[in-house]
Amino acid sequence: MLKKTSITAIGLTVAAGAITATSSGAFAAPEPGANTEPVPPKGARAQVQVTPNPVWRGQEVTITGDCGGGTGLKAVLSGYSETTPVLEDVRIVDDNPASFIAKGRLSERVGNGVGPVFVDCGGEAGVTLVVTHA
Structure with missing residues (x-):
């Protein structure tokens, strides 16, 4: 299990990458006629999805995505x-960097709202929000 400082460091890294990308215009719409998609900053290129979303207390979820150039799924952190x-009860089923899969269960201690789900992909990180219902 990762220590609290590791969770905080990953969260701050992802947040800093998103702020840098937003302030530098990395997520801005491409110029008219350009054939390129905007690219997130290095270190924040992993993509993650949680299904089902929204989810109810105690319900099992599947966490999927790709590591965006990272070495493979190392950890899934949430909250x-x-x-x-x-x-x-998060467990990594397949750490494949091109299409990872993990499983977990929504905590019984959450109420209605949203919660962050972070992935550490060995050099790349990603984050999404899961909508929770009591």
């Missing part, structure tokens, strides 16, 4: 701290 996880 705002180790004492308030959004997902519990």
Whole structure:
């Protein structure tokens, strides 16, 4: 299990990458006639999805995505701290960097709202939000 400082560091890295990308215009619409898609900054290129979403307390979810150039799925972190996880019993089923799969269960301690789900892909990170219902 990763320590609280690791969870915080990953969260801050993803947040800093998103802020940098937004302020530098990396997510801005391409120029008319350009054939390129905007690219997130290095270190924040992993993509992650949680299904089903929204999810109910105790329900099992599947976490999928790609590592965006990272070496493979290393960890799935969720919530705002180790004492308030959004997902519990998270296990990596397939760490394939091109299409990883993990499973978990929504914590019984969450209520209605949203919670972050982070992935550490060995050099690349990603984040999504899961909508929770009590």
